[in-house]
Amino acid sequence: MLDQVLDLPSGERAAWLEDLRRDQPALEPVIQQLLAAHAKHETGDFLNRGPALVVQAYGSAARDESAEQLQVGDAIGPYRLLRALGSGGMAVVWLAERSDGQLARQVALKLPQRFVWRPGLAERFAREGDILARLEHTHIARLYDAGVCAVDGPGAGRPYLVLEYVEGTHLTAYCDEHRLGGAQRLALFMQVLEAVQYAHTRLVIHRDLKPANILVNPGGDVKLLDFGVAKLLADADDPGVSGELTQQVGRLFTPDYASPEQVRGEALGTASDVYSLGVVLYELLCGQRPYRLSHSSPAQLEQAIIEVDPAPPSNRVTEETAAARGCTLRALQRSLRGELDTIVLKALHKLPEQRYGTVAELAEDLRRHRDGQPVLARPRSRLYRLRKFALRNRLAVGTAGLVTLSLVIGSTVSLWQASVAQRQARRAQAIQAFMADIFRTNTDAQADPLKARQTTARELLDIGVRRIDANLQSDPEGRAEVLLLLGDMYYALGLDVEAADLYGRRVAALKEAFGTRDRRVAQALASHGQQLDGLGRGEEQRRILDEAKAILDGLGDTQSEQRAELLRAMATAYAHSGQQAIDYARQSVAIYRQHHPKSAEFPNALNRLGIALWRVDDLTGAEAALVETLALLEGDKQASVGAQMTAMLTLANAQNLLQKVAAAEATHRRALALTLQRNGAAHVDTLHSKSAFGLFLLRTSRRDEAWQLLRSAEAMVAQHTYPPYPAMVVRSSFAQALLVEGRWDDAESRLESVIDYYRKEADGKSPLLVAALRLRAEQRLGQGRLHDAERTLAEATSLLARLSPAQQRTVSNPVALVTARIALRRQQPDVALQALDRVAPRRGAEHNPLPVDLLQAQTLRARALLQQGLNVQARETAEALLGRVRASPLREYYRWIEADALEALGHVMLKEEQADGACRAFDDAVALRLATFGEGSAHVVAAQRASADCSRGRSG
Incomplete structure (x- = not known):
């Protein structure tokens, strides 16, 4: 009612209130007080002081709510209020952000109005939270969190909802x-x-x-x-x-x-x-x-x-x-x-x-x-x-009456079809003549027939590109067809940059032929944008796809298959943008599911959604999308092997992060069997599969098979010529495997080439570059190059701060762990503990039985407490970690974590002068290290040295 009366011109409000007094007399004084409060807000220092309104409504006793005033900077649960966004009859909404540093995004925080707060609203807010939690849709603002304000703080026990902040009109x-x-x-x-x-x-x-x-x-x-x-x-x-x-x-x-x-x-x-x-x-x-x-x-x-x-x-x-x-x-x-x-x-x-x-x-x-x-x-x-x-059919019908409608339709359509056929025939002849002219370059009729016959396919294509504008200048539509043909040929030869440039020229030709807002132009723009993927021209790619979307928007096209495919391409182009990529992918999937469920591209859209969710650690959502993707692809005999491989490898990664180890292994084996059968040992998909599977096996304590796969992939790269990306994937996986085993020197050259590659991708603003720099910091720390390790980690930390929250989430824990290791090497336990406090459960994997990042942090925490002289706390921390690992059904897969805990406990026992227990702990750690990493591992050597020192100290 307040909204309604505020919409009226001021001169009409008195009559409205008079009607209200007659129809609902109990409400009229409430509205009057609300109007007075609104007028005060309009002229007073509302944002700094907040309203001090006391309302007696529906027979409830009025009460002084001055203690519940909300102001900028107030803490509501873990959130800090930034500014008021607006209010309605039931609730007030504030722009807020988390005050505990866990999440950097801004949110809309919703609380019931102070002057309508009474019994029942807690249930209504709980109901709203329950409803919103069920709704995940591109066009519905999402619920992020819910809670109840502290009784003695701002909000005074009121419930609140934390919603997606939507900046719009x-x-x-x-x-x-x-x-x-x-x-x-x-x-x-x-x-x-x-x-x-x-x-x-x-x-x-x-x-x-x-x-x-x-x-x-x-x-x-x-x-x-x-x-x-x-x-x-x-x-x-x-x-x-x-x-x-x-x-x-x-x-x-x-x-x-x-x-x-x-x-x-x-x-x-x-x-x-x-x-x-x-x-x-x-x-x-x-x-x-x-x-x-x-x-x-x-x-x-x-x-x-x-x-x-x-x-x-x-x-x-x-x-x-x-x-x-x-x-x-x-x-x-x-x-x-x-x-x-x-x-x-x-x-x-x-x-x-x-x-x-x-x-x-x-x-x-x-x-x-x-x-x-x-x-x-x-x-x-x-x-x-x-x-x-x-x-x-207005072009065909004309203005004839209904009596002659069929005759007019028949004759008009025939004439129109004849005109189109003649135009297409002329274009076909022109294109045929153009292509024949190119290939005459390679005939005996040339001045130097021998040299002409030696002209390569690439040289013929280059000749065609140089001649196209002159030969088809007056026919932009025909020029567009030839540019598409030549672009496809360049692409087939692996000349991606040249192909992309021709697709761009094709767009210009179609604009000349049909105007800038034609559907065919949108289709060409979408093809051009997809062709730019992987060429390091991200901003150009996104601009082109945005232009295509604007054309379809202008045409009112929201549900065509072309629209769905464009949105899938945009999800790829915005792959590192977190929620934006998810939104585009979800829109694409929704269109396919509702309007084009039989489309061959529907599984690809689901696949892209799974990848987008995986990138932001929505692991359960990613798993569901990818399982559905594979179900569709495996039911289609014509489905692309590449699409199946992408879905399988991403699914295996998500299952691994969820610690569904057996399921992840089964998915990896399916992927490897499929690519070996359909592609052969030298195919890039096979290299990807072997590298990912090998690294997974090594990290879950299956060393022998892991190294067979990793060495096989690296040998194949050495024997054949591959594009940069698949070769980099193999080198990166091999380098990470070497670092897992502590083979610091062997990893160095491979790691440097990976870092060089990622510096060129996405203008160096990629979480993959941060991850690679973190690996180099760890590698240099292992070599004892402490200063170099610190310098590399500083660069990684600086880049990390410039990433989006979604990108930060995937690499922030490993960076914090390396920070703590360097601090412990410097004998700075306070700095180490501060870094370890930043290690948080991975989103989507909060309930994992053995959360790897948290367990590594617990090991390092025990060492830091020991450096602080807090022996009892250090022992409790190490023993709790060891007990958790040994009680878990996943123990056999994570022997290296058990070894970490044993070594931490051994060092505590030495400080407590319990030499026998310490030596047993070190000996058990050596056995686990050997079984997991083999001879020559720096981790094995360190455990053996600790065991030997313990034995000498005991005998001495």
Whole structure:
């Protein structure tokens, strides 16, 4: 109600309040106090002091809530408030960030308003958290966290939700600010429908759909907010639960967008959301809300919603709303009259059963309208179907009457087809002549026939490229075809850079032929962008794909297969951008799943989603996506082996990080068997598989087989010529394996080449470069080059700080562990402990039985405590670690962690002068090191030295 009265001109508020006093006298003083508080906020120092409003509502006793004022800088749980974003009838929303340093992103933190806080809101907030936790969709703001404020601190025991912070503009305001036409407005609205339909399939209705709860970000993507008054459909059979909450808190919705059954307080279903969406669509199309009232009061509005049929949107447009849509009044009326009027009014029907049965049906009718198909809301009369046919074929139909329609269609289409055929024949002849001219370079008719016959395929292609502009200057469409052909030929020869340049020239030719906003241009841009992948031209790639997306946006294309494939390409281009890559991949998967489930590209989109989730450590989500990918690929006999290999290797990595060791091993073996059978031993996929599998086996204590695979891959690289990336993968895996065993000198040259490679990729802003530098710091520490190790680690730490939070998460723990090792070598236990405090559970693997990073940190913590002279704490830490490893069913895979714990315990026992126990611990560590790493390992040598020193000390 406060929102409603604030929307009125100041001169109309008195009449509104008078109506409220007459209809609901208990609420009128509450609204008056809220208006007074709002006026105070508008003119006072609101952000610095916060409101001091005391409201007596619904018979509850007024209370002094001055202790609950919220200010910038207040701590709400682990979050610090930055600035107020806005407020509504139930809650206030702040921009906040974590104060404990665990996550660097900004979030929207939502708390109930102080002046409506009373029993029941905790349950409502808990319900909102439960609802949002179920919803993971590109166009729905995500829930990150939930909690309850400390009773004696800011917020005074109120619950709070931590949501995705969406920087954007309300839907209608965005459309008006950008002067979007009807097709573009409908394209945005289709994103809203997709999100609401997704929520409905999860048994959630929104119940407060309005433009203020629909934001559009600067990229033109919709985000649906505020499920705070949503109701789970699953609760429909238990009215006592929701009814009790409603009695305590009150029915919360925005009247202008509420359905008749919502106003009457009846049970709600998906049809209520359909109605609210109809109101939003009405406002989007004509700039007005459905009901015109002589003076707006809650009672009159509710009566209109229940009893009055709204006028068609085409009857409500004005010159002003037409200008906001970039067209004339007459053109806007013409575009709305008929089908769009019918679609909107069907969604706004008073009876739920007479509306669209689902949001998907509403979306389908809008798609049919967009594509020129008969809409389902219209009577399927013969005249209507003929009219739709004529509109879809307006070039062929002309202006003839219905009596001669078939004759006109036949003759017009024949003439048009003949014209097209002649044009295509001329183009084919020109292209044929062009290609023949190229290959004449290689015939006996040349001045030097012997030299001509020695011309290579590459030289012939270069000749063609030099001649193309001159020979096909007047035919840009034909030029585009030849550029595509030559680009494909360059690509087949492994000349990726030259191929990419030709694809770029093809885009320019198509723009010349069809204009800059044509669908064919978008397709060519998408192909060009994908071709740039892996060439180190990331910014150019993303710019090109963004341009392709803008074209499809302008065409209102949100669900075509071309759109889905473009989004998949964008997920690849933004692979290191964390959530952005996930969003693009999810959008692609959603389009394929809903509209093109039989497409051969659907598994590739799922594969890309799995990779994007894996990159941000959403391991469970990645595993699910990749398992589904493989199920689709293995059921398709024509599926690409490369796609299956990518999915299998990423799945094996995710399973390994989840410590599903047996499952990861089985996936690795499937991948290796597939590539050996289909590709052979020398194929790059086989090299990738052997390297990844070998490193996995070594890290899980299967040394002999591991080194067979790793040496086989490195030998193949030495014998054949490979592109830079697969050769680098093999060298990187081999170097990491050497470092695992402590073979510091052998790893050095391989590691340097890996670092050189990653310095050139992504302008050196890659987490892979940070990981490689961290490995070099560890390698130099092992060599005793302490100063070099510190210098390398400083570079890694500097680069780490410039990465996104998602990128940091994958490499921050290893960097902290090396920092602690260097500090311990410097006899700086305090510095080591500070670094170890930054080691956190890996996201998605919090419940692993033996979290490797945390266990390594525990070993180093025991050593640091020992350096501080805290022998008892050091012993407790080492013994707890040893007990955990020995009690785990995964013990056999992680012998090296057990050896770490034994050595730490041995050093503690020596300090405690328990020589016999210390020596036994060192001897057991030696046995485990030998079994895991073999003779010659620096780790084995260190354990043997400790054991020998212990024995000499005991005998002495």
